[in-house]
Amino acid sequence: MQAIRLSIPDVILLTPNVFGDERGFFFESFNQQRFEALTGLKREFVQDNHSKSQKGVLRGLHYQLPPKAQGKLVRVVQGEVFDVAVDIRKNSPTFGKWVGQILSAENNQQMWIPEGFAHGFLTLSDTAEFLYKTTDYYDPGFERCIAWNDAMIEVQWPLTDTPVLSGKDQQGSAIKIAEVFD
Numbered sequence: 001m002q003a004i005r006l007s008i009p010d011v012i013l014l015t016p017n018v019f020g021d022e023r024g025f026f027f028e029s030f031n032q033q034r035f036e037a038l039t040g041l042k043r044e045f046v047q048d049n050h051s052k053s054q055k056g057v058l059r060g061l062h063y064q065l066p067p068k069a070q071g072k073l074v075r076v077v078q079g080e081v082f083d084v085a086v087d088i089r090k091n092s093p094t095f096g097k098w099v100g101q102i103l104s105a106e107n108n109q110q111m112w113i114p115e116g117f118a119h120g121f122l123t124l125s126d127t128a129e130f131l132y133k134t135t136d137y138y139d140p141g142f143e144r145c146i147a148w149n150d151a152m153i154e155v156q157w158p159l160t161d162t163p164v165l166s167g168k169d170q171q172g173s174a175i176k177i178a179e180v181f182d
Contacts, residue, residue: 003038058163060120068142069115079128080104147172
């Protein structure tokens with residue numbers, strides 16, 4: 001497995017070693033010891049989530065506030081998405097900046113999104129199945145959403161049409177008024 005720190009160094013792209021032949025393939029999708037050795041992070045994952053989305057569905061930009069903040073290790077097992085992490089730590093030199101990466105069943109890459117970041121993705125394929133491990137449990141009382149199209153953040157989503165949003169995501173806040181991390 002390889003780990004590459006992205007332009008916001010706290011966000012890490014992980015690429016597994018895939019062993020394939022005429023029968024198919026095998027790879028280790030998660031190993032706690034390897035994760036810690038490659039990232040220098042000691043995190044305990046307590047919940048796994050699985051979602052399926054149609055083409056054009058945009059989910060996010062979601063996060064949970066302390067004391068229920070979640071780090072996420074995300075990957076795609078079917079299809080392709082454009083995955084985004086936004087730094088919402090107001091004392092960070094990269095506050096309001098974002099990184100994006102295409103994650104797919106073909107590239108098998110995973111992205112580590114630490115606590116203090118909002119997360120979202122846009123489904124690029126006809127459908128996509130998205131898996132993610134979290135470092136804390138989902139708690140709707142601490143969940144927040146920043147607008148996917150916030151003018152201060154300016155995520156460059158690879159859109160060909162208006163995205164399909166949930167009612168909750170349509171109500172996302174601007175980062176300048178959102179509750180964020182200190």
